[in-house]
Amino acid sequence: MTGNAKLRAAEKPTGSKTRIQKENETRILRAALDVFSESGFHGATLDRIASEASMSKPNLLYYFKSKEEIHIALLTGLLDVWLAPLREIRPDGDPVDEIGSYIRRKLESSHSFPRESRLFANEILAGAPHIGGFLQTELKQLVEEKAAILQGWIDQGRMAPCDPRHVLFAIWSTTQHYADFSVQVRHVLGLGPGDKSYFDEAARMLDTLFLGQLISRDGPG
Amino acid sequence: MTGNAKLRAAEKPTGSKTRIQKENETRILRAALDVFSESGFHGATLDRIASEASMSKPNLLYYFKSKEEIHIALLTGLLDVWLAPLREIRPDGDPVDEIGSYIRRKLESSHSFPRESRLFANEILAGAPHIGGFLQTELKQLVEEKAAILQGWIDQGRMAPCDPRHVLFAIWSTTQHYADFSVQVRHVLGLGPGDKSYFDEAARMLDTLFLGQLISRDGPG
DNA sequence: GTCTATAATACGATAGAC
């Protein structure tokens, strides 16, 4: 057995992982996403994560050295997903199409990945101890790049003059709200726990708000 | 001493509190707001709260039976503050004035009471274990009442047709974002820890977004 | 790789003197 283990170790280059390793890491990360997104970092326990992963706690710690390491692995794996919808904004498109489809992508993301959104929200709310660097570098740079595109549209008179970075903040907050504050949304609307039927109305409202005209002195036109 | 204590107890009706009691409870709640809003319920410790209140932990627990009781006291004390800006919306006013001043009140609230906003956000994100009832009753009722006002404006053609409850969600999310996600806002804008200079630009953007026209096929008009 | 057993500690809460 020791011989076989050495053989397998010899067969693969340093840093690679066996099939069972990848499977177990995936199971752990899936369970951890459930628990962390529901209870936050401090509210989560390794017991619950191990239980949801159908694994013993020491075995879980065989794959990740600590609770924090699992948390960081989840967050860093999330950052590219978070950036993806923003990257797609193109300078040569029509403002309405570009902003509109960006909003739809972000709202779809809240619909399909609410746990990821809540994990992210928890991290920011806690002061971004793990992803502060990401926010200050990659995200800041991408925002400046895309804000320049919006500023171009403003200069062309195709968009109202206001700080484009804050427009992005408004898109983030309104769309993520439907994932992060879904409990409040459902309670106020009188919906049951799993009911996500509000997303259609949300999309209509966001279209009117960002791409049309909600109200003005002369009516919405 | 026992005699004096009885005398003092007799002097005041049941439920009233001495001056020192009120002072200490206030000190505890102030410290607890700091710690809970920064670290969340599970991340907060009685040690830190007691330390920030310059008080021993057992003495703190003399005034509040448990950690949870402090948390609930903070939350329930917050609910009226949370509702206040919404209550002020009047049906006989102009839509632009009413919505506009509501947005300014909410944004001012994020500026002046960011800890309260983060405490609230943490509670919602955790599934609203303590204020679920409030959301389903008082808040739901008030939202329905104010949504009816907005619906009236829509019926009069003074506002674009879309679910008014979602318009309220959009106002909540965009304004509270500047308190709950202030770390992200500052990092993306390249501002220092205490810098709140972004609120002016935020107010301008929100004005354009909700009361003007951001973009449309024919330009922002 | 996976397990049982357990170490080590952090934390909420209580006891009891003053």
Add this chain to the structure above:
DNA sequence: GTCTATCGTATTATAGAC
């Protein structure tokens, strides 16, 4: 009302057998 000392428990992490 306030304190020191401490209990009991939950939780992260490790030791060591298999």
